[in-house]
Each structure stands twice: as C-alpha cells, then as structure tokens.
Amino acid sequence: MTKKQKKLLWRILAAAVLFVPLYLISEGVVVSPLPSWAVFLLFLAPYLLAGHDILRKAFLGIRNRQVFDENFLMAIATLGAIVLGEYGEGVAVMLLYQVGELFQSVAVGKSRRNISALMDIRPDYANLETEAGAERVDPDEVEIGSIIVVEPGEKIPLDGVVVEGSSSLNTSALTGESLPRDVQPGETVLSGSVNMTGVLRVRTTTAFEESTASKILDLVENAASRKSRSEAFITRFARYYTPVVCVGALALAVLGPVFIMFTGIGRAAYPGPGAIWSDWALRACTFLVISCPCALVISIPLSFFAGLGGASGQGILIKGSNYLEALSRVRTVVFDKTGTLTRGNFAVTGVHHSPLEDQKLLELAAHAECHSSHPISRSLRSACRQEIDPRRVSDVREISGEGILARVDGVEVAVGNEKLMRRLEIDAKPCSHTGTIVYVALGGTYSGHIVIEDEIKEYSREAMDSLRAAGVDRLVMLTGDAESVAQKVAADTGLREYRARLLPGDKVACVEQLLSQCRSGQLLAFVGDGINDAPVLSRADVGIAMGALGSDAAIEAADVVLMDDDPRKIARAIKISRKCLRIVRENIVFSLGVKGLCLVLAALGLANMWLAIAADVGVMILAVLNAIRCLFVKNL
C-alpha cells in the first residue's frame, strides 16, 4: 500500500470506530441521555473524517463547471440523507464508498505493478570497462561502442555484440519463451535478457534510449493511452449518464409527491404532506447512490490494461486497447511466407549453370547482398563461409520483391528472381528444381543461379489449426516467391489459399481485395516479419509483426508485435483478446443489470441506503476482481 492508501485506511478505521456506537444510539439499540441535536453534531465527526475529500472534490467540480461526477453524486446523496434526518445512513454510505475507493486503488496499483514485474526488463546499471577496471554506471551514460561486462545473474543493460565469453541467456521477459538461448563471441545480445551462466564482455551497439529494452517498455507504457471503443464509450456514457441520473432523481423527488397529492393514491400511508416530501427526497438520494457508475468507469479500462499486461508477459506486445479489441474480431488472417511460416534460414542446395566456380559465384552474390537485411541475403552471406569485405562493394540498389543490384570489385552484379532478370532484359535459364531460385548476372549477362531452400517452421501447421479452432475462417498466404515454392509451403502447412509471385505493392492490392471480401464487423490481420512488408502491415486492420526482437522496422510498423517467431502466438493473441472482451462485456451487463434493478427498487421505495451502497461497492469490487482475471492468460 502507498502512503496515501494507508492514510485513507486509517481514516476509514477511525471513522468506523466513531460511527458504530453513534449508529447504535440513533437506532435506539443503546439508550443514551443525549438529545438528538447532539447526536447529529457527533455524527458529523465520522462523516467529515471519512468524506471530507469527496466533499471538497465535489465542491471543486462545481466551481470548475464540471459538476457531474461520482463525487457530486455521493456528496448530494449523503448530505441529503443527513438533512432528512437519516444521519446513520448518510455516514455509512460515505464510509463504505471510501472502502470501495480504497479497494479499487489498491487493486489498480497492484495490477500496474504486476505488469511492470511481467516486463521486468529495465536494466538498473551497466558495468562499464574502463582503464581503471569495471565501473558501475547508469546504462544511459554508456556510449555506443563501449565494452561492458555482464556477470552471470545480471541483466544485459544494452544491445551489443559479444566480444568474449559464452553463456546462456534467459530471454523469457522479452519473449515469454522459457528455453535459454546460447550465445558466443560475434553474436548479438539484446538488452532485457538475463545472463545466466558465463561472464560476457559485450561491445554495445545502441544507446540506452534506442535499446530493445527501452523501446519495448515505451511501447508497453504507451499502449494504455490508445483507447478502445469500449473505453471511449464509457467516457461518453459517463458524461451523459450522471446528469441524466441527477435529473431523474430530481424528478423522482418532485413528481412522486405531486402525483400523490393530486391523485390521492397511496396518501393514506403518510401522516402528513411533510412526510411525503421527505420520503421521496430520501428515495431520490438512494437513487443517486445506486446510480454511481464507478464499477464501469474503473473496471473497463482496468480489464484492457490487464489484458495488455497479460499478453506482454507472453511475448505479445499489443500497441493499444483499440488493437486488443480489433484482434477479437479478426476472421481473416493473411500471412507473409518468408520468416513468418518458414524460418527464413535458406540453405543453399545447388549452384547451376555458372561459368565460374560455385564458390566464386556465391562470393560475388554474398558481397552484392552485404547491406541487405532480407533473409535471402543473410543466408547467402552465411553460405559463402568467408569474411565479407564491404569495401569491395559499391552502388548498391535493392529492388524490393526482386533483388539487389551492386558493383563488386568493379563488376556489375545482379542477384534476384526472374522478375529482376526480366527488368534487366537478361535471358535467364529456367530451373527445374523446386526451391527459391536466385539468379545471378555479372556485367549484364546471365551467369548461373543458386537454388536455396527454406524450412517450414515446426509449429506452422499447428498454428493454422489453432487459428481455425479460434474461429478464423479464412487463412491466406502471400509471397513474392515462385509458384512451386508457394504451393509446397501451402500444402505442408494445410493452407488452402495462397498467391505467389507478388511484389510488395501487389501484396497491398491483395490485402485490399481480401479486406473488401470481409463481412462487416469482421476484421483482417496481416502477419509478416516486417521486412519489406511495412505497407501491408499498416494497410491491414491489424498488422502483426513476428520475430520482431531486434527489428526496429517491424516494431514501428506493426500494431501487434510478437517477440519471438512462434506462429502459434497469433491464435494466442486472438484468444487473449476474446477473453478480455468477454470480461468487459460481463462487467457491463452485470453492473448495469444490478444497478437497473436497484434503481427500480429505489424508485418504488423498496430499497434503502444500505442496499444502495452495498450494490454500489459490491458491484464495483466484483467487477474489478473480474477485470483482474485478464492478467491471467497463460493457459489459453
């Protein structure tokens, strides 16, 4: 509990201690010689002790012309009850309302803390290597290119490359994945992972604000500010709702007695006109207490917040409640092939028709690709098994969806698919092998091709099944690769629909066409790896980037970021969103239902203040507890 919460708790306890004997006296359970005006004055002590801040806020609200809020409702209702002589009820309502407030602030604080614990990736310090030995400094003081030392058990404070030592890293805080990742010299390590076994010396490659840990925390912290439609609805609802109930209460207080006096119906139950007025005024106060909308106002944003937190604990970063809500309505999922359904680790399976030696052709191709981040270029570089010297390369031009043009050792090298060859009017020999064919042209003449093959991810098929089970009825794969490769991947993953040989622009057109085929209220998600599919990611209703750890482009372009590259997380994300929205709906129906019922009872004079406050605080507590369930999404 914070200091403020503790103070509120003490105020509640002290007010309750004062309140109980006074209540017993006022109800006649304990006989006392005090006159009733003295009892009234004594009641003011627990009332003000418990509720002075509510009264002050209500007063400030009136002065700032933002009259209608919960504070106003509570102030009017309790003051009204006290003026009407129901001191006990008035004070009790204030007291219990504060119990509810305390509970709610503890619950909200707790779930906020839970979320930051789930995302426990903020590094506290870095061991900077200096001439005088290791020095413990703030991570944001470390310059790019410095050497830091990470001991076992410490968090990696900045992204970098291992220069010495090997170890296992626990990346579960980043990815939700519990298997450790082994690293060796030359490999990159990301801030936020925990070094488990060996001492590592790391050369940093980013500044603190640009590091993975900071970016992810930024993203998670800003997520709550993008509101869902349900939240926007509640804000609008509260704006109209409170004035409407106030008018309703006023109408009840005036029209009830007027009706009785004019028609005479029910008049016999009252000793005189004064009794009629005060009875209906009290009903109006009860009405106000019941109508307090705090259950909704608190529980709905809390549900979304908890849902976002629960998802991030699973390595699924959702950039806002609006996207969480959108995910639940996704019925069409469109996939990019490379890096999404397949590993994106192409293995070279053959080099054909080359006038050069195979190794020489690979060397030239790999050099031409030296600046590209495309999975194909990464694979060619590792297949070439020799140090790439970027000084041999100049005039690099990457044509998205086609390939690369560059000058290597002064020779013009073109590396890409048949579209690139057609663009350059180079006559390339077709290849009978299945696999992705990378054609190479040197100095404008065709000089052979490299056949590479990708592997389908282990869980791609399972991912499709779980998406279908989650109610996604249309699954489509889009790829820039050749028809034969696309067909094979589709068959192996159990996909019925695919489109092949698409340029990045064609993918946008395809997605637009699929969007137009969605029924109204149903949404389309696109899943890609963020490499040359940023336009599609932003065109889809929900753009999901996967394997995004360390890829800035994907983190920028997507609405949902899957930290590791497990395609089963897509269905998981959808299920989390469904659960969250179900809980929101439960809370709306439950609180409005109970309130509606109590309002009717109050109008009929069948509910007293005790019932009113019990309904109000009780519904709020239940709604908040229900909302917190959104945090627990581990086994969906």
Ligand code: ADP
């Ligand atoms: P996908 O839809 O499978 O993700 P891309 O749109 O990234 O594919 O690329 C489509 C095709 O363009 C690839 O299959 C490849 O033939 C060619 N291509 C794209 N970038 C490169 C590159 N850097 N080097 C060689 N070929 C490339």
Ligand code: MG
């Ligand atoms: Mg791609």
